[in-house]
Amino acid sequence: MDDTVPQKVVVHKDSPRGVHFRRAGPRQKVYFESDEVHACIVTCGGLCPGLNTVIREIVCGLYHMYGVSRILGIDGGYRGFYAKNTVTLTPKVVNDIHKRGGTILGTSRGGHDKSKIVDSIQDRGINQVYIIGGDGTQKGAAVIYEEIRRRGLKVSVVGIPKTIDNDIPVIDKSFGFDTAVEEAQRAINAAHVEAESIENGIGLVKLMGRYSGFIAMYATLASRDVDCCLIPESPFYLEGKGGLYEFIEKRLKENGHMVIVIAEGAGQDLLSENLQPLDQKDASGNKLLQDVGLCISQKIKDHFARQNKMSINLKYIDPTYMIRAIPSNASDNVNCTLLAQSAVHGAMAGFTGHTVGLVNGRHTYIPFHRINEKQNKVVITDRMWARLLSSTNQPSFLDPKDIEQAKKAIEPANGLLDDEQAKKAKEPANGLLDDECPEDK
Ligand SMILES: Nc1ncnc2c1ncn2[C@@H]1O[C@H](COP(=O)(O)OP(=O)(O)OP(=O)(O)O)[C@@H](O)[C@H]1O
Ligand SMILES: O=P(O)(O)OC[C@H]1O[C@](O)(CO)[C@@H](O)[C@@H]1O
Numbered sequence: 001m002d003d004t005v006p007q008k009v010v011v012h013k014d015s016p017r018g019v020h021f022r023r024a025g026p027r028q029k030v031y032f033e034s035d036e037v038h039a040c041i042v043t044c045g046g047l048c049p050g051l052n053t054v055i056r057e058i059v060c061g062l063y064h065m066y067g068v069s070r071i072l073g074i075d076g077g078y079r080g081f082y083a084k085n086t087v088t089l090t091p092k093v094v095n096d097i098h099k100r101g102g103t104i105l106g107t108s109r110g111g112h113d114k115s116k117i118v119d120s121i122q123d124r125g126i127n128q129v130y131i132i133g134g135d136g137t138q139k140g141a142a143v144i145y146e147e148i149r150r151r152g153l154k155v156s157v158v159g160i161p162k163t164i165d166n167d168i169p170v171i172d173k174s175f176g177f178d179t180a181v182e183e184a185q186r187a188i189n190a191a192h193v194e195a196e197s198i199e200n201g202i203g204l205v206k207l208m209g210r211y212s213g214f215i216a217m218y219a220t221l222a223s224r225d226v227d228c229c230l231i232p233e234s235p236f237y238l239e240g241k242g243g244l245y246e247f248i249e250k251r252l253k254e255n256g257h258m259v260i261v262i263a264e265g266a267g268q269d270l271l272s273e274n275l276q277p278l279d280q281k282d283a284s285g286n287k288l289l290q291d292v293g294l295c296i297s298q299k300i301k302d303h304f305a306r307q308n309k310m311s312i313n314l315k316y317i318d319p320t321y322m323i324r325a326i327p328s329n330a331s332d333n334v335n336c337t338l339l340a341q342s343a344v345h346g347a348m349a350g351f352t353g354h355t356v357g358l359v360n361g362r363h364t365y366i367p368f369h370r371i372n373e374k375q376n377k378v379v380i381t382d383r384m385w386a387r388l389l390s391s392t393n394q395p396s397f398l399d400p401k402d403i404e405q406a407k408k409a410i411e412p413a414n415g416l417l418d419d420e421q422a423k424k425a426k427e428p429a430n431g432l433l434d435d436e437c438p439e440d441k
């Protein structure tokens with residue numbers, strides 16, 4: 001019950017203990033009686049490998065570990081609470097679903113209406129709400145939790161973080177990420193085979209990653225066939241000395257072919273507004289991006305045609321939805337199972353207002369505000385990006401001015417508290433930061 005997990009494992013010698021989270025797991029005392037539990041599960045946002053596994057394991061966990069049998073599936077994301085039907089979930093119904101991609105409950109963007117959702121929870125007598133989704137979904141879950149608290153309802157609200165983009169902070173990584181990276185290898189392999197089979201072949205692969213380039217970075221590091229990885233966090237330019245065109249020319253001269261991986265959110269500043277207006281948003285308010293892969297492919301082709309000194313053969317591969325619409329692999333299945341079990345144990349113990357997640361290799365309960373305060377991004381002054389640059393041997397596309405700016409904009413690259421932060425942090429008498437632990441009813 002009292003075990004905690006530190007957010008930062010590497011700290012200065014004299015710095016304070018920092019933020020700790022409650023360790024997840026079964027408790028000796030449970031808050032809910034089995035027969036009084038009425039649980040529901042909802043999936044929101046984009047698809048991600050492993051959604052069905054999490055649903056399955058929540059249902060089986062509640063049923064087999066705690067004898068809970070009243071479990072509802074909410075159809076079609078947040079709006080399903082008030083605008084759609086529900087599905088009764090039993091171990092039999094969910095038995096085989098982990099073998100399928102997608103979510104048997106359906107999902108959606110937009111439609112988060114706090115009052116209508118909490119009215120529906122109240123009217124149906126639901127007292128455990130399991131919400132599976134990405135950064136937007138966790139923000140929505142926090143709003144629901146606050147409203148439930150305001151109304152004084154005895155309802156546990158638990159988030160299970162889902163994102164192939166890996167853009168949720170604090171947690172080590174989200175379920176589905178490994179599967180997506182693995183599937184991306186197939187596209188990169190195809191790009192490589194095409195590129196090396198033809199003179200001056202270029203294989204260009206676009207991968208998901210709206211604001212965070214983790215999939216592109218890990219897929220590149222895993223593959224070894226990638227010559228250049230472009231991500232939203234690392235600005236790049238096309239023309240002139242040190243630009244992308246110059247690098248392409250150099251690689252083609254050296255190797256006769258090359259593979260480029262580009263994350264969907266990279267290089268948006270280089271694109272024209274002709275594909276869609278720049279301020280267009282999806283139903284959840286996420287900015288709709290232009291197809292950077294298509295635009296950059298065309299620009300590369302035009303450049304080399306204009307130059308007339310080298311004829312190139314570019315093949316553009318866009319596996320976007322293929323990497324997230326598949327079932328989770330073995331390691332993600334394990335990950336999903338443990339997350340679902342942690343969620344069930346926490347809710348049964350009466351914890352609420354938190355997301356379950358792996359922190360430094362341990363399962364924890366993380367208060368919503370910690371998850372929602374920022375977005376996880378690749379830190380281009382940190383080790384991983386440096387490792388990638390060493391692996392591909394690509395230019396950093398940065399001038400010293402950009403490096404200085406990036407350093408100022410992010411937290412310290414080595415993850416250590418600087419002196420100022422260290423001074424601000426105070427260690428409470430019992431060594432635990434009370435407000436960092438989910439509320440215990
Ligand atoms: N700030 C917010 N407050 C309340 N609800 C929100 C907020 N942001 C998003 N939501 C709701 O959360 C749901 C999912 O959000 P979104 O479409 O951004 O996907 P996500 O959870 O971020 O997943 P992903 O981006 O990984 O696909 C939507 O129904 C949306 O209305
Ligand atoms: O087309 P949709 O369903 O909005 O999903 C696209 C988005 O989903 C994500 O994969 C996040 O789930 C982003 O990388 C991508 O921009």
Ligand SMILES: [Mg+2]
Nearest residue numbers: 045134135136
């Ligand atoms: Mg999101």
